[in-house]
Amino acid sequence: MNGKLILEDGSVFQGMLASGTKTVGEVVFNTGMTGYQEVLTDPSYCGQIVTMTYPLIGNYGVADLFEQARQSFVRGFVISELCGKPSSWQAEDSLVSYLKAKNIPCLHGVDTRAITRRIRSHGTMKGVIVPADAQASEVAELFAQSPFAEVVKEVTTKEIYRIPGKGPHIAVLDFGIKRNILNSMAKAGFDLTVLPAYTPAEEILALSPDGIFLSNGPGDPKDAPVETVRQLIGKKPIFGICLGHQLLALALGGDTYKLKFGHRGSNHPVKDLATDRVYITSQNHGYAIDETSLATLDVTVTHRAVNDGTVEGMRHNRLPVFSVQYHPEAAPGPDDSTYLFEEFMRLLNKEMNKARGN
Incomplete structure (x- = not known):
């Protein structure tokens, strides 16, 4: 399904929805080359949509060993290239399956460099992930929500x-x-x-x-x-x-x-x-x-x-x-x-x- 990330300054970034549908959060970026599962399960990301700056995510799959909390608290995940066929002796599943099982909204096929440059230039801001055909009223309703209530x-x-x-x-x-x-x-x-x-x-x-x-x-x-x-x-x-x-x-x-x-x-x-x-x-x-x-x-x-x-x-x-x-x-x-x-x-x-x- 086609999807998009919309920032509160009106910027729009097109991509594909791998899992989940609509979400709202503070859009931030992580510069790590590895550790995507640790990022997804770090409670400090509660209320946030995380953009990974490293271009290929999911290449070594996921494993219970890397879980950092009882569940994921991120509001969404944005990546450039989503690897569907991981290769690692520790892998228990693919990141794609993990995201779907946990119902974590994920937008991929996105120009994450452009998102990162936008945030670095204008500062962290609220954003929403929605299907490409989402109505303006749906977007406005999401933006009206607070992702930081008693995190x-x-x-x-x-x-x-x-x-x-x-x-x-x-x-x-x-x-x-x-x-x-x-x-x-x-x-x-x-x-x-x-x-x-x-x-x-x-x-x-x-x-x-x-x-x-x-x-x-x-x-x-x-x-x-x-x-x-x-x-x-x-x-x-x-x-x-x-x-x-x-x-x-x-x-x-x-x-x-x-x-x-x-x-x-x-x-x-x-x-x-x-x-x-x-x-x-x-x-x-x-x-x-x-x-x-x-x-x-x-x-x-x-x-x-x-x-x-x-x-x-x-x-x-x-x-x-x-x-x-x-x-x-x-x-x-x-x-x-x-x-x-x-x-x-x-x-x-x-x-x-x-x-x-x-």
């Missing part, structure tokens, strides 16, 4: 669950956590209790965790539970990633702002300011910390994006609190940034020894 509530776990480990006990606030983050933390030895995003601070502390982890997630950080994070600061060591990084800044008294077109992909360079080493990182965020708002706070910027200079990491100067904007578990380096989980472990052991009087 954190949509993606977070509904129940508390455990991932046992022999190391320090961590209360994980799930704002839209990826499975690979949990797998990486479990591999590092942490004993994990995963909690819904809006669990009150007193209930979190009642678990007597050794530390607290603030996960990635979708949407504007100002719409997430900032006050809960504020109540946790100073009570336990905290490590935040992505949305968790932004929430820490807000809770400490800083500010955030929306980027023109965000950082999304597995090839973003970030400099560790302490070592001058540059890491290749995986990122997925549309907001950033306003560095000027940190000037009066007792924090140090630890990492910076090479491409645009935005804050990619920070550390509190007195409290055991630190965070990064990127996803250290995604391993595009391939293991460049896993040291952050080890750093969290060292910080926890230090604080636990201090509490024992050692």
